[in-house]
Amino acid sequence: MNKLVKHILALLFCGCLLQPASAEELKLTSLDGNTVLTVNIDEQISWSVEKYNRTILPKVIVDMTVNGNPLAKSPSLKAKKEVDRSESFEVTVPLKNHKVSNEYKELQLGFKGGFGLHFRVYNEGVAYRFFTSLRGDVEVNNEVMDMVFPDGTNSYFPKEVSTYSHYERNYLHLDIDSIPVGDFCSLPVLFNQDNEQLRVLFSEANVYDYPNMFLESAGNKHLVSMFPKAVKETIPQPGARADRNVIITKEHDYIAKTNGKRTYPWRLFVITNDDKTLLEQDMVMQLSDPLKIDDTSWIKPGKVAWDWWNDNNIYGVDFESGLNTETYKYFIDFASSYGIEYVILDEGWTKSTTEILDFNPDMDVKELIRYGEEKGVGVILWCLWKPLDENMQEILDTYAQWGAKGIKVDFMQRADQYMVNSYEQIAKACAERKLLVDYHGSYKPNGLRRAYPNVISYEGVKGNENNKWSEDITPLHNTILPFIRMAVGPMDYTPGAMINMQKENFNISFSRPMSMGTRCHQMAMYVVFESGLQMMCDNPSNYYKEEECTRFISKIPSVWDRTIALEASVGEYVAVARQNGENWYLGGMSNWEERTIHLDFAFLPKGTFELELFTDGVNANRFAQDYKVKTITVQKGDKLTLKLAKGGGFAGILHPVE
Template sequence: MTMKRITKHLLSLLFCASLVHLAVAEEVKVSSLDGNTILTVQIDKQISWSVKKYDQLVLPKVTIGMTVNGNQLAQSPKLKSNKEIEKNETFEVIVPLKNRQVSNNYKELQLAFKGGFGLHFRVYNEGVAYRFYTSMRGEIEINNELMDITFPDGSSSFFPKEVSTYSHYERNYLKLDIDSIPVGDFCSLPVLFNQDDEQLRVLFSEANLYDYPNLFLELTGDKHLAARFPMAVKATIPQPGARVDRNVIITKEYDYIAKTKGKRTFPWRLFVITNDDKTMLEQDMVMQLSDPLKLTDTDWIKPGKVAWDWWNDNNIYGVDFESGLNTATYKYFIDFASEYGIEYVILDEGWTKSTTEILDFNPDMDVKEIIRYGEEKGVGIILWCLWKPLDENMKEILDTYASWGAKGIKVDFMQRADQYMVNSYEQIAKECAARQLLVDYHGSYKPNGLRKAYPNVISYEGVKGNENHKWSDEITPIHNTTLPFIRMAVGPMDYTPGAMVNMQEENFNISFSRPMSMGTRCHQLAMYVVFESGLQMMCDNPSNYYKEEESTRFISKMPSTWDKSIALEARVGEFVVMARQKGENWYIGGMTNWDERSMELDLSFLPEGIFEMVLFKDGVNANKYAQDYQVKTIKVTQSDQLTIKLAKGGGFAAILRPIQ
């Protein structure tokens, strides 16, 4: 055969191969109900998908797959069937942090493949989501789940960088170009990406996480971020030293990320996509994508505010007893809570005999008497405990706390995100619900939708909040105006607001026992409207609150759940203004970063009628003396527009009541 004939024959083979490839490759599309978002699934040697929104290619390519029992499911996949469904439904939230009624309207693409697996893709007006499912017998080992995201040129991020998947998720959001992130660096979720000179945002997180580890994102190459998971934990030992009671060292891991049922759905991977920052404050995709209520009785679940002891180090004053970890101090907390209608007092670290002996209390505190006294005054008691001893003896410990009359637990120092820990979160929620106990997770990962199934899961930390003022200068107004768009966008955050000692940056000092906050007094007051938590802490000590009577009375009237929420003004890391409804009343909160600004407050969201508005705003000297504020009471209607001046690190808050 001549060289010419060989070349012709090879070209013919290549052409035939390309025809075969074209015949095998498939493409399936699904759009949002409003038509603005189009998701395209490409099935070839691998499965990938892309998204266009506003006629712009937002995610050019997301390659996905799963390795089960050593086999790559999505390698040269063969599609058996595809089906598109549409849903328009509404569900009620037991502990509503945004809206009591949530609309759940979407189109869903259901793909089934040979080999016992499939995919669901959902497209909402606000974003997109996907998940795998398997239909295999017995138990399976998930060795890995592939997700590789390619971002467009010029993309940047608010990157919550981690150094280990053994994490409490308390991170700053580092504003970084994706091109500048070193290969191997990774972050926890949620994470926010920016495109088109920050005119377009993509918020990434996950939902409906059960019996499976949390996902992290790692930079693997040029504009590529890929899924990373903690391996399933095989063995641990206590960490020697001062934190032997709460930290462990993982000594052995399995060669899989999860061992689980072969017939199941896996967590949703969700992407909120918007060119309006207000969308991130109003969307509720984690709740929309999560399993429905699993409890039959929820009437006992009571959200509320909490008088908190640990941040202020029990530094009450003006009393005739020595303050500290003793019965007299906590009765003082209870008296304060009762006077101001605060629902709970927390007994944080120090109330137990030791941090590991958590079935008994320290000799200076009669916890049964404190709980009895609280009941007499209409104040519930929540008990702090470490996760490690709780995990080792859960039923006896929870039975004991419930028998004393405690209303809930604040469980702390989980610090892990592997499969065992995820299962522990559900076990704690379930066991506490059986005893009518609330749960506040601290030292925790971010919310993943567990609270929809178990609404006694009332809040999560997983946030760099007010407590960090005790040892750092990183909790700035810039940080505070970033949190609502990222961390709070996936669920409640126990930030613990309410500082009464407020400082501008140049006056701020770190003090563990007598802490202060950055930003103005009204910046802190606004948090009770802007920040979402079913348990909303009042972090300062009662003596300071008594001294600041006007601010305290105002805070005490703030709800911790809402019937309706509306974002009025929003820009990540710059400013946020929220309006929220509870019954007939409306509440407004606004915060700014270090920039002074005038906010135009349009009240057209109000129903018809006249409202009395009590407005707390920054005082004329708040730029120098951050505790300076002014109070105005005015009459307003939906036709009014107000101009409110915010100091640097400032804020404002208002309560509006209809005039009968």
């Protein structure tokens, strides 16, 4: 052997010695064979994912720092196991499908040092989470997720200016490499590759006793995880909103103090080249804890006559409208007339915003609850989170004793560990008293509602209420929401505006608000948008005046046996079919573009169906409230072409013909 060969072999041998003994590459492939997740264990733990024979995420580095020690530094693998699952479960309040299929492959990795990782691959995407098996309580200082994206990736980026937020954001269409270092967003967030032909939706699930994750730009196509620190001390914000806003004055140096033997939240990625998948997938539900309530028979989803958006601006009555008993009896009468399940008493019903155990002298809440029961209408009570948190047991006991059906709790505005725990505490305490919960001023759904289905809806969305003070709620915005925010769970957008305008006619009015887009655009929301508690935001006087539309909306349920996406393109258009019992319901919406939608009734079972259909009127481009209603018969396999106006939409109900 000559000296050159010996020298090369020596170098190769030294190189091998420099590699950590634990270096390993592990692969996990989806059941359909299209998605391949590769885990690399070297000086650190990273993973990548391929789908459609291309690299989607080239490198994601993950780690956790617990009690000041990075767990995944020079990791040593001691156990691995691959598991296949093919199961299904039923959803108590089904907002997409009554039965959810849960089929995946899972790679379970255990490392020296008392920690490990679970990786799951679904046909629709991938997910991972940490677990630890450490004694006693631990302090989690940080959880690292460092993602690098391929060239040309852009995003729908819900930029935040603080983690103290209502999480009601516009989705900014930004190139990843153009996001300034330090800018960050809340979740969910959508990434786009291959000229927007491929989507990656990122969010989280099963978040308990742990803060929400945010994503921060680190520059050079990198986004990294960030978390709010655990809150140590707050003081009321000086001024008019001291009842609901706080200033965080001290934070701990950790993000969570928690039991050392536990699993942590799932980090999930829906990956698809078909926008319909974003509407049909249910990964947050699949990755969340099962039911924790024994009796769910009392949980009743439905629609709500809502007061706050329309500022109690009823007319044609012989009493002065406002925050008084007569006005709310009018709301209850309206709800009863149309079979609407609930009325909300929003801000103003209490003696003050902090004295929420008593009502204002012009409103007899006990009488309203009694009157509602007589009329078959339940009453839901709004309250601020801050006073509720300070006196939860007495307040909830009182509301339950009065006969209220639920609470709309507002102004949480945080996503730290204490607040996440508060969400579960409220859900559990309300379930014990058979009270529904609608979270406003809230972060997005994280899976809590599978365990506590009395959590009937979440806000955390820039919805119709913003019409009262801004021009942000456009048909473009509305055709983005189903693919991002709604893709992770219900959103209390509060649809139903009866005063509808095209862009050039829209005006901001706090007391007499209106919406952008057509009447049918608003009506379609009752089918397209998911919420177990679907608001009717306009005032009863307007609904009475628009009897034909109101009667139609009142027939649309808020829960579904099955959902099928018919047409879908993020920020352009959306059309869905949803089944409830023997009936099917159609809804479709467009952005500001006029367009033609082609409906294929291949989803129908055999037989003849009568279709009651609301479409944009011939003059809807000028007068947005113009609509046309017709009834036709259709069968499986029939096709129908619909023309949508600017900001347009359509809605339909299909009844089987005997």
